[in-house]
Amino acid sequence: MIINSPAIVIHSLRYSEADLIVLLFTKTSGLRSYLLRGVLKSKRGKIRASLFQPLTLLEIEAFHKDKGSLEKIKEAKIQTIYKTLHTDFVKSSLVFFISEVLKNAIKEEEPNTELFEYLETALVWLDEHETIGNFHIVFLTKLTQYLGFYPDVSVDQAIYFNMLDGVFQNKSSNAYCINGQHVVEFKSFLGTTFEASMEIKLSKAMRGKILAMLLVYFELHLHGFKKPKSLSVLNEIFN
The missing domain is CATH 2.40.50.140 (Nucleic acid-binding proteins)
Incomplete structure (x- = not known):
């Protein structure tokens, strides 16, 4: 065919x-x-x-x-000629990280038009913008929506994030319930846009904690998912 x-x-x-x-x-x-x-x-x-x-x-x-x-x-x-994605050192590091994430996360030999269009939009946005400090955080957060495990925000005021069930709750119920300032900051990325997410002020340590939490979240919900080998390089650049 x-x-x-x-x-x-x-x-x-x-x-x-x-x-x-x-x-x-x-x-x-x-x-x-x-x-x-x-x-x-x-x-x-x-x-x-x-x-x-x-x-x-x-x-x-x-x-x-x-x-x-x-x-x-x-x-x-x-299809689309990138201006900076493969020439800017920081963006190139993001490219290798994202491609590793996608290699581990996408397995289906069937069309997923919404996921494709999200990735296309995100890559063009990254290519065209200079302020990108939180890009990997918001990219992964939005990606969970298309992979089927976006966090339930109906009780987003709760202090614990239950990563196993993908919900916020007031009490810890398993070993994957976490709380702390990084959970509070993570909530800021839920439902936001790429543009708005760049206004979120994070310390280097906080950005690293949120990213580490997200990768554990991916491991819990995607069979065979492994932390990208390029993570250490990304942490050096953004943290």
Whole structure:
């Protein structure tokens, strides 16, 4: 089956001397892996290795067998040309962190249009803005909404955050109920926009605590999720 779809590059892996295996999150078919033969040596082909940098927004034409094997890309081109995402050091660090999170978090080979459009909007926003200190916090918080475990805010005045059940409550009921100033600050990110979240003032230590809490929250709700290896670099930059 031939498909034409927008796609987001999640990961790429060198395979043999000249081939690449790339993992794309497509708008029409969900998460798919593609084998690109000879792309690392080809300089004149329609498909170039440079197209598959992490989180690049593409338009692809591909052949899908839908048998769980590696698919084939017939054509690929840039959908949105980033101005800063792959050249600014801080943003590049965010790109590697986000791509690792998405590689661990998205598993379905089925379309999720709302998730795709959220990621597309978030990446373009990051590319176009300079004040981005809280971006990773609000990005992960909003991402939980599309993955199915956004915190229940109906009792948001409660002091404990029960990470196991994703609710706020007044008493601790299990080992994953936490409280403290980082829980209070985390509530500020619930229901806010990217623009408004950049106005939230956090100390370096507080930002680190909220991020650590969010990653534990992801681990609890996503089978096989692991903390990104790029986390240490991100903490050095933002903390």
